[in-house]
Amino acid sequence: MIEWIKRTLRELAARRRIAREIHPDSFRELAGELVELADIAARIRPEEHAFQLRVKRIKREMDDLSRMTGRPEFRMLPQKKRLELRESLLSSREQLLKTVSDAPVPTTLRQ
DSSP states (O other), rough: HHHHHHHHHHHHHHHHHHHHHHHHHHHHHHHHHHHHHHHHHHHHHHHHHHHHHHHHHHHHHHHHHHHHHHHHHHHHHHHHHHHHHHHHHHHHHHHHHHHTTTTOOOOSSSS
16 A cells, blocks of 8 residues: 555656646747857857858757747647647757867867
């Protein structure tokens, strides 16, 4: 009986965590974070035209995503699709963080 209660509570906690992760507000937060990272990455590599185009595309897609999360249709998406979208956004964030961390040092002087 006690094991059943523990398992039920763990399952409930897992469902609540997933519901929080796929809520439209969390997608808007993640999209905003990606826009900020894209801005930083664009300032780090201003001379690369192809990279600047990618940054603009990322910003446009994140703006579109933010608008889409405000629509009722977004909540109608299956949970699996929203989880896949979240994983894709997290992967994009990791790539942007790697790009920012691999940026060349702006000066050769030691600080």
